[in-house]
């Protein structure tokens with residue numbers, strides 16, 4: 001057994017990094033693929049459903065897989081600072097990996113619209129947090145403009161090294177299952193992650209994909225194939241922020257799932273290629289469905305993901321019930337981020353399960369007995 005040191009070292013031969021590039025890592029990756037045992041039965045769906053719990057990465061989201069590679073390459077190229085726009089998770093990851101690398105991070109976030117835990121992360125890691133009076137899409141536009149002249153490397157997913165890191169989630173799934181699942185469901189914001197997964201599955205199958213347009217230079221990824229099949233990729237958006245369902249950008253995106261409050265996805269073309277090549281689909285979910293599924297998963301399986309992440313499972317359950325996903329299928333849902341980042345969304349509904357009693361044995365016993373039924 002050797003010490004696990006993150007996705008770059010684990011998949012070095014599949015990374016378009018210079019051999020001499022020093023990996024900036026926090027041990028990201030190797031997240032659990034948890035088979036749901038209670039929820040499918042309770043919901044009356046017949047399928048092998050797994051959740052890939054990316055909330056267990058070092059900063060609590062899948063962004064760490066991409067950030068380790070983007071920051072490694074930025075440092076290798078001599079950058080002293082990185083910049084991103086973010087709905088929260090990218091800023092947390094950028095801040096942490098910049099701290100690890102000893103460089104500066106600048107993060108643009110929509111004022112008042114990111115989960116508190118994510119803001120705390122950016123602050124604690126010493127990033128300069130620029131709160132803009134606008135949304136993610138405004139921030140992204142500003143980042144592109146500023147980076148034209150300022151000596152900063154963009155680490156949003158338009159940076160091709162990000163997707164190279166994020167593809168490793170698919171590698172891990174194929175290794176764990178011994179094959180690709182039939183369906184892979186995930187939340188879609190900028191659509192970088194769905195593209196990255198498709199790249200990962202394609203590499204695992206040794207198959208070409210038009211999504212390799214997202215590659216840095218002309219990286220040849222064929223020849224790694226060990227499995228034959230790729231999954232159908234299914235992307236879910238929040239109804240108030242669903243540009244893929246509207247056929248174009250959404251001007252004022254709104255959703256309780258602030259991580260995917262994105263109206264102008266940066267990987268628009270790539271995502272449609274994935275849609276076509278994988279014969280998948282996009283769909284949308286109401287905020288209430290997303291929150292109900294977040295709760296259901298937490299209460300029945302002990303897995304606490306953030307609202308955006310729950311949309312993957314909410315969508316999968318609906319599509320299973322409607323037989324869009326056939327019974328008996330193997331389905332993997334990516335739980336992109338950790339629920340602990342966004343306690344507000346849970347607590348604003350009131351504190352269920354909270355009881356006040358006197359500090360006295362009898363009172364505590366009564367409280368228990370009433371609920372043990």
Ligand code: AN7
Pocket residue numbers: 061085086087088089090091157187188189190191192193194259260306308309336337
């Ligand atoms: C939990 O942090 O865009 O479709 O700026 O945080 O690859 O954009 C976050 C995105 C899903 C969507 N789930 O992924 C950001 C940001 C969670 C997320 C997505 C995000 P993409």
